[in-house]
Amino acid sequence: MxxxxxxxxxxxxxxxxxxxxxxxxxxxxxxxxxxxxxxxxxxxxxxxxxxxxxxxxxxxxxxxxxxxxxxxxxxxxxxxxxxxxxxxxxxxxxxxxxxxxxxxxxxxxxxxxxxxxxxxxxxxxxxxxxxxxxxxxxxxxxxxxxxxxxxxxxxxxxxxxxxxxxxxxxxxxxxxxxxxxxxxxxxxxxxxxxxxxxxxxxxxxxxxxxxxxxxxxxxxxxxxxxxxxxxxxxxxxxxxxxxxxxxxxxxxxxxxxxxxxxxxxxxxxxxxxxxxxxxxxxxxxxxxxxxxxxxxxxxxxxxxxxxxRQPVPGEDDAGYARLVAPVSTMNGRWSFVGCASDGCLRTFEVLHRGFDRQGRDAVESLERGDVVRFKSPVLLGDGLTYRAGL
Ligand SMILES: C[S@@+](CC[C@H](N)C(=O)[O-])C[C@H]1O[C@@H](n2cnc3c(N)ncnc32)[C@H](O)[C@@H]1O
Structure with missing residues (x-):
């Protein structure tokens, strides 16, 4: 990947x-x-x-x-x-x-x-x-x-x-x-x-x-x-x-x-x-x-x-988000803070598993301001963090 x-x-x-x-x-x-x-x-x-x-x-x-x-x-x-x-x-x-x-x-x-x-x-x-x-x-x-x-x-x-x-x-x-x-x-x-x-x-x-x-x-x-x-x-x-x-x-x-x-x-x-x-x-x-x-x-x-002046079509997608903080990485997972298209601020967590070296470099090159589509976000037990794919 x-x-x-x-x-x-x-x-x-x-x-x-x-x-x-x-x-x-x-x-x-x-x-x-x-x-x-x-x-x-x-x-x-x-x-x-x-x-x-x-x-x-x-x-x-x-x-x-x-x-x-x-x-x-x-x-x-x-x-x-x-x-x-x-x-x-x-x-x-x-x-x-x-x-x-x-x-x-x-x-x-x-x-x-x-x-x-x-x-x-x-x-x-x-x-x-x-x-x-x-x-x-x-x-x-x-x-x-x-x-x-x-x-x-x-x-x-x-x-x-x-x-x-x-x-x-x-x-x-x-x-x-x-x-x-x-x-x-x-x-x-x-x-x-x-x-x-x-x-x-x-x-x-x-x-x-x-x-x-x-x-x-x-x-x-x-x-x-x-x-x-x-x-x-x-x-x-x-x-x-x-x-x-x-x-x-x-x-x-x-x-x-x-x-x-x-x-x-x-x-x-x-x-x-x-x-x-x-x-x-x-x-x-x-x-x-x-x-x-x-x-x-x-x-x-x-x-x-x-x-x-033109109405902008919205997506209301909880996983479609602009990154509003730097990407951080810890214990085999990345953490992102995104402002999503449904108007909510969310923390997304993505596991390193499944990414080759190039894929990891690509993820880590993401910057504050990049727009990312997180796949299938699921709320974790802490009630705050969403586990998602990319
Ligand atoms: C930091 S410079 C930015 C110039 C340019 N827009 C840029 O981003 O490189 C701010 C500019 O605003 C102009 N400026 C500040 N107050 C102004 C005012 N009240 N009316 C017109 N120009 C003004 C200054 O002359 C200056 O050219």
Missing amino acids: TTVPRVFEPACDYPAELEAWWLAEAARRMEVPDAGLALERLEPIVSELSDSFTTDRNAGFGAYSRSPFAWLAYSLFYFPQTFMRLRWIAQEAGLRIAPAADRPRDTPLRVLDLGAGTGAAAAAWLTAWSRPPDLAVDLTAVDASEGALALLKDLIHDNRALFGPVDLTLHCADLRSETRRLPGEWDVVLISYALNEAFREATDHELRSWWRLLADRLAPGGVLLVCEPLVTSGIPVMVKLREWALEPGTDLHVLAPCLHQYACPMADGTTGWCHDVRHWRVSNAVQGLNRRLFRSVHDLKYSFLALT
Whole structure:
């Protein structure tokens, strides 16, 4: 038995052409002869950015660094990580729903990236979602930083082969007010690591009003992807956004991470907060910049929410579950904690017996965030654990 029991198997490395583009752009803008030298000079700026993200995430990007090259440092170190996070999310959401798949070819898909920075979320979406080659995309990027948007513009323009035809509109503005001002509806809305900054001083009431306004702007069949850093204290914003999204009258449905529309069984945090942890092949530039920084870059940890206007068919299957804790192994059995499609949190136990080496490696490579179908779960005598197969 050598099957990998993942239900979704997104596979992609950070694209080499993006890394090469950012390296060349850094050397060009910094007026240094080669990318190696650019990386060397960007290292202290990455270190400064990294400190401000870790110790004072709420400071807002304007306060992260005084260097004119801060966005280049961001784009060589953080952009690949955002890209990979959004790539996983977009790919999973895209497997469950294809936004506007049946739209007429002469009607472009309207994509909005809020707090876009240099465009990592949009870049991930554009490469993850396979659209018919003749379907154009109107991408609107909103950010408070003019410098970031200028880089985003060049990125999209210079990488047409990767992104396909994209009609780009930039708004250097506050995303909170711009959401109301922008006309029309959106087929795809992306928000990555921006809410915690934009709403850092906002009350729940303000965030909720803005969230409802945004929800109203999602086109029928549209998809809204939000990704945020994990918080170490307090209720993560994602728990609130999910609750508000499912309030009567909002007309949103959860595509992921949940496999159900019931109340979140982890909402009080007593069993930890729901988040994914994904391993990725760390890009060369990130490895180089991290040589003396020693940040933990191999595992991407994030919380996210993928919502849609379209009702999502549920399964109500006690064994169909998203892993919400790392796989542990002890005494010839694996233990998994899964949030199942019937809305319950369960511990599943699977015996090693019957798995060859390859099969065991496959099971042990499962990550927090993988969706697994446990076969024939049976409640054990402890009343808590389900014995199941894979
Ligand atoms: C950590 S960066 C994330 C950038 C990008 N979305 C990504 O994931 O790589 C946060 C971004 O939000 C933008 N931002 C923060 N508050 C904002 C606001 N009120 N209006 C518009 N942009 C804002 C910052 O300028 C910055 O580009």
